[in-house]
Amino acid sequence: MKKIITRNRILTLAALILLGGLLALAEGNLDPYKLRVLNLCAIFTIFAVTFNLIYGFTGQFSLGHAGFAAIGAYAAALLTMTPEQKVANFFLQPIVPLLADIQWPFLPAMLLGGILAAIVGFLVGFPALRLRSDYLAIATLGFGEIVRVLFVNWQSITNGSLGLKGIPEHTNLYWSWGAAAATVFIVKRLVDSSYGRALKAVRDDDIVAEALGISLAYHKVLSFTVSSFFVGIAGALLANLISTIDPKVFLFFLTYQVVGITVMGGMSSITGSVIAACLYTVFLELLRPLEMSFSLGPIHVPPLPGMRMVIFSALLLAVILFYRQGLMGRREFSWDGLIGKLNGLRLRLGRRESSSDEVSS
């Protein structure tokens, strides 16, 4: 048993080193457009995995993701922008003096974004205890929108609907994928622990969970807080990636995409969330030409903005109606699983080569 654990650890370490190498290669060689897509993959991975934690593993259908992302994004943006950029942005109404001269390096700004989002997540967790599934969904959706409306009106802190431009582009593949890796690591470790079991119990049957001594308040709030911390971090990464944010970035539409991704990847599968997030981001870019006019030989197709979302929504409906467990269902990637499959493949190939009359099972 110990040998297997050590083997797995070495494999994980090797994979991480490989990933690091690939990131370095990418950072050095790819054009900004491709880099941006890769960074977005990481950001959406964090969004999806955290939503999975809240819903797939704890059973809380909380639709407030966009709100937490906004908190992290604005926090990081305001902290990392130079005082000159702030003056330039806040021409309608000057920024609050407290923030006017602050300029932080990226890491503390990102972390503070996460912490602020976590605090709000912590606070949201309590009222969430009293609401059952569909009411919780609408209430958290309302919360996300309240955050957005607040940011639209808070001229002296967020610059209102004008948004913030000129946010330093600190986000690179190391930061984004580093954060994504940390998110996956922590969420997976949590889910694979006794606390994870407790969360799943709360998800499957919260009355029984309580009867077994599990505090619903503690565990639901734990889930909310951990989840919103990383959502805040992802928001910070987003702000420092696209360099321009305004409240419209954080409409419920963002949360909707995250829900769709997670459902399609498979609720309760972290692996599924990662895969789906990356596939979604990539396909969104690949299908961009669909929304501009193009010619298929003699046929001229006019621009069709919104087409990608039509496809996405239709796909999501198809998954919900016909393939409910999504891509991975509840399965996770594991070295054991992979090696097992490879061995099985090897055996099957070996069997075909030998011309004995084996009985197939």
Added chain:
Amino acid sequence: MTALLEIDALTKKFGGLVAVNEFSTRLEAGELCALIGPNGSGKTTIFNLITGIYRPTSGSIHFDGAEIGGERPDLIAKRGIARTFQNIRLFEGLDVLNNVLVGYHLRLKAGPFAAVLRMPGYVREEQMMVAQAQELLEALELDHLIHEDATSLPYGQQRKLEIARALATKPRLLLLDEPAAGMNPEESNDLMRFILHILETFELTVFLIEHQMRVVMGICPRIIVIDHGEIIAEGPPEAIQTNQRVIEAYLGVGEHA
């Protein structure tokens, strides 16, 4: 000497409906006592009151000397009261072993940070939990099913699993709500023997709701009969069987398979 469980004049009203009316009783440590009565007589309501799902309208419940009426269910569980439900409620997303392991979570001392970082204190506790769970499943003859989906087990095994999960919380008082529901006579007898076995092995006190009188007559030294939320008889099986009020309460219901 205070009894393990002391219920005094416990009353529960839902709006105008009186579900439980001045229910009083004492359970001594080590007792095996049955609570029987026709459908809708308030048996499960009493269990829900003891375990904190309902708050008493009036009256008191004392466990080990402490008042627990209206306390939160998870706190009551931590005191040492565990229960099973009328409809078997296993965690369908978890396999057999994990279902039982959930039961051990309430005594975990390590926090989520320690768990995520796999600190030595947490790892030790987790290993202990797993070892204890496996022992428990062995003692209950379920260990060969450890990695099966909990809901794929045959009915009788599911019931045993649910009880095993409750036992994992290391309770002193175990409340079983119609454990033999849906079982044929042979299965019910098996179950009753099982209950007697765990009563001794785990030093429990067992409070048992059962609808089928025949099932409890054989093994419970004390039986409380309620109807419309009130006690109508109490005593050993022989006394209950010949009690006129009890017979009338069950009239028309008869023997249930």
Added chain:
Amino acid sequence: MTFELFIQHLFNGISLGSLYALIAIGYTMVYGILRLINFAHGDIVMVAAYAAFYLGGMFVLPWYLGFPLAILVTALVGVIIERSAYKPLRNVPRIQLFTSAVAVSFLLENLGIVVFGGRPKAFARPAFTDAVLEIAGAKVLSYTFLIIVTAILLFSALSLIVHRTKVGIAMRALSRDIETTGLMGVDTDTVITIAFAMGSALAAAGGILWAIKFPQINPLMGVLPGLKAFIAAVLGGIGNITGAMIGGFLLGVAEIMIVAFFPEFAGYRDAFAYTILILLLLFKPTGIMGEVEPEKV
């Protein structure tokens, strides 16, 4: 604030409230029977507005033909949605049904963008709606008055159906106990479809009237009215049709009055609405006329 101005605001508020009420009824009927928050209901409003737009514009139908036809088309769309996206999910966890509704909503909106184009189109009001009436000394546009009258007529018709016809009684029975009602021989599927059709038809009427009142239509026009109508339904007591009407009127009047008396808060209008919703859900989810019971052990 002169009396005349106040009367104008009042009429505006009741008018807006009528629109919310018409839409809210659809939400409440569906929630009552299926316990589903039909997220796509607001977009039905948009479908109706565009249907009326094209029927009037492209086919040059006069309003007394175009509008009823648009309502019919919209009701049909509502039924199609119910049959394809909700019916198959009758027995799964409610939250998946909700997610399906959200997906339908976004599908409709983006389909609208693709087919109709994202830029707003001008909706042509029928001529008589532009007349100016004088009521209680205040000048009121006739469409404001018209909306209120139409709404009241439609409510009366609905009340008659719900309380006097077999279908209506079946709907109410399903709201109480869907399983038992089904076991008693009621054709659950058909009744549910009829409920959807009626709810969509009312929302369609609301959509067309909305387009008359705010004659700029765009594919996302149903989002905010839909959300506010939902809040109205919860306010009035979700599952209760009278409650939906009351909630609608209350919300409409409150919205207009608050902005009239406190114009500086105009930007926070939507946040207020969401806050009211959250407070309701937390502290009085049964609303004013309260019906739907919380979960029992």
